[in-house]
Amino acid sequence: MDPLRTLWETFFDWDSMREALPDMLTVGLPNTLILAVSAALLGSVLGMLLAVAGISRTRWLRWPARVYTDIFRGLPAAATILLIGVGLAPFGLQVWGPNPYPLGILALSLIAAAYIGEIFRAGIQSVEAAQLEGARALGFSWGEAMRLVIVPQGVRRVLPAWVNQLIALIKDSSLVYFLGLLASQRELFRIGQDYAANTGNQSALLLAGLFYLALTVPLTHAVNAIDRRLRQGRAATVDPDDDGGLALAGSTALPPETAAPSTKEPR
C-alpha cells in the first residue's frame, strides 16, 4: 500500500469522523466547555491573587505564593489531578457525590493558577515604577494603586500569554479522565481517543483537534481584537486592512517604509 494513502486514511478518514461527530457535539463539546470555562475563571482569579502576593513586600505573602507556584507548576498535571481527585475523593463523595467534575475542576484551576500567576506577575512587574508613584501621589493606597492603575496595565501587556494558558487549559481538561468518567462525562479528546482505541484509526482524534481549533482560534482573535482596542494610539485611524502595523505600545508607531528594502524584513 502507498504509505501516503495509509497516512491519509489514518488521520483523515471521513467515515470515522462522521461516526464520532454526534458524540463530540452533544457530549464532548459541552463537557470540555464546562471544565475549561470554570477552571479558567477560577484559575485566573487565583492566579491574580498569586501574582499580587508574589510581588508583595510582605514575605509572608511572597513565600507561600512562590512555593505554591513551584509545586503546582512543577508536578505533572496528571499527578496533581490524581492527588487531588483521589485524595479528596472521600470528601468530594460527601459533598458532590461520585461526579469527578468538581474535584477535576478544582485541580485544573489550581494548576492553571500557578501558570497564570507567573504570567500576571511578569506583566505587573513590567509596569514602570513611575506609574505606581503617580497613583500613590494622588493618595491611593498600595492596593488601590495596584488595582486601578498597575494591574490593568500589566495584564494587558501579557494578554497573549494568558490566552496561551487558557488554551492549555482547554486541552488539559482531558486529564480529568484520570478520575474516571462515565460515557456521558467524556470530553472531546477522550471521545476521540476512545474511537482511536476502538478502531485503530486516528481520524476521530484529529476531529477532536479540529473542535479544539474551533474553540481556540476565535478565543485568540477575540482577545487580540480587545488587546488592539485597548492599545492606545493611532490604531483607530489606520487603514483596517493593515491592522496591527507595528503595534508597539504608545502612539507614534513608525509607518511602513516601502522605499527602504533593508528595513522591511526583521532579521
Place this chain on the structure above:
Amino acid sequence: MDPLRTLWETFFDWDSMREALPDMLTVGLPNTLILAVSAALLGSVLGMLLAVAGISRTRWLRWPARVYTDIFRGLPAAATILLIGVGLAPFGLQVWGPNPYPLGILALSLIAAAYIGEIFRAGIQSVEAAQLEGARALGFSWGEAMRLVIVPQGVRRVLPAWVNQLIALIKDSSLVYFLGLLASQRELFRIGQDYAANTGNQSALLLAGLFYLALTVPLTHAVNAIDRRLRQGRAATVDPDDDGGLALAGSTALPPETAAPSTKEPR
C-alpha cells in the same frame, strides 16, 4: 478503610519509590533532559522568529505566523506529535533510523514555538513606541532596532511566562511515548507510569513528579535571579533579605511602609 491511610499508601510508598529510583536516575532523567533541552532551544528560537513575524508590517510574514500559531497551539499535543511522528516517519527512518527522538523533538519544538512566540510577542509589543523611535532616530534599521533595543526589553518583561513554557515542555516531553519507545528511551514520567502499573500504587509516579520539581524549581529561581539582576535600579543596594521588594520596573520603588497598616495588604 481509612481514607488517609489509603491515600498515603497510594502515593507515598517508599519501597516503590526506591525501586524506581535507579531507572529514573540513569535512564529517565537523561532522556527527559535531552528531549526538553533540545526542544526548549529550538522552540525558543522558532518562537522568537514567530513573534517578530507576528508584529511585522508585512502581511506575508504576519499571516503565516498567525496561522501557524493558531494551529500548533490549538491542536492537542498528542495529535500533533502523532501527525509529525507518523507522517514524517518514512523520511525520519531514512535520516535518523527508527529512533523516535528526532521527530519527537521536532514536534515538541514546533508546539512550544507557537506558545513561546505569543509570549515573546506580548513582551515585545509592550515596549513603548518611544523606544523604537529612539533607536531608529540613531540610524538603526527596523531589524537592528528590534534586535538591539526592543527585543531585549520585551523578552525581559515576560521571562516568568517563558519559564512557564519551559516547564510545560519538560512535562510534555513524556508525550513522545506516543511514537513508541524502547525501554532505554523512556523518560521520567513513563518510567513512573510503568512502575505504577507493576506495583498497583502511584508512588513511582509521584517520584517522577519529584524529579520534575528538582528540574523546574532551580530553573525558576535561576531565571528569577537573572530577571532581578537585569531589572534596573536600586535593587543592588537593597537589603538582600528583602530581595524583590515591590520590584516594579524602574528604580524608585516605594519603600515598605510599616506605619500604615492599610497599605500593607493587597486587596
Place this chain on the structure above:
Amino acid sequence: MSTATATSVSLAVRDVHLAFGANKVLRGADLDVARGGTACVIGPSGSGKSTLLRTINRLIEPDAGDVLLDGRSVLRDDPDALRQRVGMVFQQFNLFPHMTVLRNVTLALRRLKKLGEDEAAQVAREQLELVGLAGKADSRPAQLSGGQQQRVAIARALALRPEVMLFDEATSALDPELVKGVLGVMADLAAAGMTMVVVTHEMGFARKVADTVAFMDRGVVLEAGEPAAVFERPEHPRLRQFLSQVL
C-alpha cells in the same frame, strides 16, 4: 480655581537626609513655607530637588530628619491620608497611559473623593478648561504633545484641591503663554490659601511666583529668602556663580 481649600497649612522640612546606596542625595535639607505661601526651589541639575519633593509626600522615606505640616510630623501618620492633602506634579508627568485624559483626572475624584461619575467629569472638565485642554479630554496621553501632557498632570493634581502642592518643573514643557496661564492659576491658588513648593529652573518664573526662594546644591539648601534678596543680593558664592549664568 474658585473653591478655596478648606484649610491652609504651613510646611517645614527639617534636616532631611537620604542616600541611594552610597550616593548621598540629601544631606540635611531644610525648607520653610508659610501657610498659603509659595516656595521656589532652584539649583543645579542633580542637586536633589526632585528627591526633596518626594520626601515631603513620603514617596521616599527620608533616612533621617522630619517633615512638618503645621508643626506636626507627617512621618507618623498614614501616608495615604497625607498624600491626599499634598498633591504633586511630576517632572516626567507620570500620566496613566491606558486611560483617556478625562479619566486620568477623574480617577482619584471618583475613588478617593467619592464623587459620582458626572460630578467628577464636571470638575475634571473645569480643570482641563483652566489649562486649555478642554478639547483633549478623550485623547490618550500618548497622543498629546509634551506641553499638553504637562498640563494634564497639573489638572490632575489640582482637581483634588490639596492643601499643599508640590510642582516638579511644572512649566518645563510650557511655552511663555502657558507659563503666564499657569502663573495666574497659581496666584489664584495662593490667594485661596494653598501652600506650594515649586521646583523650577526658570528664574523669571521663580521671581514672579515665589514668596521664598531656596537654592539647593548637593543635597542642602544653601540659601533661602525673599526673591528680591536671593536674586539681587545673593550671599553664598555658589549661588552667585549659579545666578551669573542666567541668560
Place this chain on the structure above:
Amino acid sequence: MSTATATSVSLAVRDVHLAFGANKVLRGADLDVARGGTACVIGPSGSGKSTLLRTINRLIEPDAGDVLLDGRSVLRDDPDALRQRVGMVFQQFNLFPHMTVLRNVTLALRRLKKLGEDEAAQVAREQLELVGLAGKADSRPAQLSGGQQQRVAIARALALRPEVMLFDEATSALDPELVKGVLGVMADLAAAGMTMVVVTHEMGFARKVADTVAFMDRGVVLEAGEPAAVFERPEHPRLRQFLSQVL
C-alpha cells in the same frame, strides 16, 4: 566638540502636511536653515513643533510636502542612512532604560559607526564629560535626575557627529548653568559646520543661539527671520501676542 563634521548641509522643509486622523497637525509648514546655521522653532504648545522635527528625519512620513538636504529630497532615500546624517534629541529623551548611560551612548557608535569597544567607550566618555556626566557612565537612566537624563540624550546624539541635529526642547530640564554649557557646545557645533534645528520655549535661549527664528502656530510657520527681527519687530499679530507673554 573638537572634530568638525565632514560635510555641512542646508536643510529645507517645503509645505509639509500631516494629519493624525482628523487632526491636521501640520498644514503646510516651511523652514529654511543654511549650511551650518541654527534655526530655533518657537510657538505655543501643540502647534506641531515636535511633529515637524519628526518629519524631517522621517520618523513620521509627511502626507504631503518635501524635506530637502542640500536641495535633495530625503523622501526617496533610505531612511536609515538619512537618520545617520540627522541626529535627534527627543522631548522625552527616549533613553534605553535597560542599558547603562555609557551603553546608551556607545550602542550606535559600535553598531553603526563600527567603532571597537574601547574606542566607542572613549568617544562616549568624552561626550559625557562635555555634558558634565562623566561620573554617571555606569548608572541606569532611571537612577538619573531629569536634567541628567536630558544631557545623556544630548550626548548620545552628538557622539555620532551628525550633519544635522534636531533638538526638541533640548534644555527644558536644564538649569541656567547647564543651559550655558549646552549653549557653548552648540556654538562649537555651529562653528564646526553642523546644521541645527532647535525647538525651544525659552526665548532667551533662542535669541542667543539662533541664526533664524521660526514661529509656528497651528501647523504652519507664521513668521521666520533673524532673531533680532522676529523678537524686536514681529509682524504677525499672533506672534506679537505670543511674545507679549514672555516673562
Place this chain on the structure above:
Amino acid sequence: GGDDSTASADNPYGLQQAGVLRAGTLTDAPPNVYLKDGRFTGFDNDLLTAVAGKIGLKVEFVGTDFSALLSQVNNRKFDVGSSSITITEARKKTVDFGNGYDFGYFGLDVPAGSPVTGFDQLAGKRVVVVQGTVQDDYATGKGLDPVRVPDYNGALNQLKAGTADAWIAPAEIGEKSAADSAGKITVAAKELSPAPTAYAVAKGNDKLREALNKGLDEVIADGTWTKLQAQYYPGRPIPADFKPGSGTVAAPSPSAAS
C-alpha cells in the same frame, strides 16, 4: 491485500529492518504485556518472542500508548502489535489479525462486603473499566454506562475511594489486585470473554501474518504456549472450546509440557 514493494529476497516479510520484528506494545499492562527490569515481557510478548524465533526473527519491542498502537502498525512504524488486542470488527478495518492465541476471563472486583456477587447484578451500579479494553466493550454492550479510566491503577483507585461499586477486570489482574489489597477488595465472580486476542499486522502484509500463524502453531505444538500459560496465569483453567492458533495443532496438557 496488495503488492508489497518493501518485500524482497532477504526481507521476505517486508520488515522495517531485515531480520528484526519491531513489535509495538504497552509497558504498563501486566501480566499480559509490561516492562520489568528493563525488559519487555508478559504472556503476549514472551509468546511473540518464541513465535518469532521459529521463523528466524529477532524481536525488538517498543512501548507506546494503546490509542496510538494500531495506527502505527498500519503505518508500518511497527511490524506487529502485541498487547492482548481483542479481535473486533472495527479494528479489522484498520489492521489484519493473526490467529487467536489467548482468551480471557473477566473478573468482577468489588470492595469487601459488597452485596454484588455476579455479573447479572450490575445494572444501575457504578462499574469501572479501563478505556478501550474488551471489558469496556462488554460493559458498554450490556448497557451498563461504565466509568472509564486510563489504566488499572485508576480502576483500583475508584474502588478504594468508594467512587465505584465494581470493576470488571481481566480475571488475572482482578485476582492479583484483590490479593494485594489486604482483604479490602474481593473477586465476586468470573466470566469467559467472548473473543480471542491476536497479534495485529499491517493490512495486506499477508506474508508476515501467515508466517506468524505458522510460528504460533509451532510454539503451541512444542508446549511453549502451555508453559507460558501456566507461568503467567497459574491455576487458570483453559475452556474446553478454546483452540489457540489455526486449530489444527493441539496444545500439550500442562502436565505433559512441564
